[in-house]
Amino acid sequence: MDASGKPILAQPPRMVLRACALVLVVATATILTALAFEHLGGYAPCPLCLEERYAYYFAVPASALALFLARGDNIGFARILLVLIALAFLANMAAGIYHAGVEWKWWPGPGECSGAFELQWGDGGVVDTPIIRCDEASWRFLGLSFAGWNAVVSALLALVAAFGASRRR
Secondary structure, three states: OOOOOOOOOOOOOHHHHHHHHHHHHHHHHHHHHHHHHHHOOOOOOOHHHHHHOHHHHHHHHHHHHHHHHHHOOOHHHHHHHHHHHHHHHHHHHHHHHHHHHHHOOOOOOOHHHHOOOOOOEOHHHOEOOOOOOOOOOOOEEOOEEHHHHHHHHHHHHHHHHHHHHHOOO
């Protein structure tokens, strides 16, 4: 109770809540944008692109759960989830940098999508295997490909999640 006799309600952990909400919104917007480019824009993802989506598929429900937990009394669990989200996005940032380097021909990519891959022939000799190359950027904006932008967004989300995890309130 304060001096006027009113009960003092515990303040929700604002910085943790904000970090959870920001990760949730940005991760959701990013994966929906990737899916829109694929399904509406016709940009087929390569195998590396599909792997780079795993962090988002983890982070969206995990950040929603962390947000729910942070609103309650489970701030510790919310912070643990934020640490896991930060680690997932750090790994995803590394994958995006690797993929962008493959596209810029700085280093070789996996054989499945950058060179030697097995073709499957259908009836009449027509190739049934769609060839989506990991070493060719299908789109660039401000000099960065999808993989490059994924690295940037993943780095920012890792920072936000780590910042939120480091706060007690």
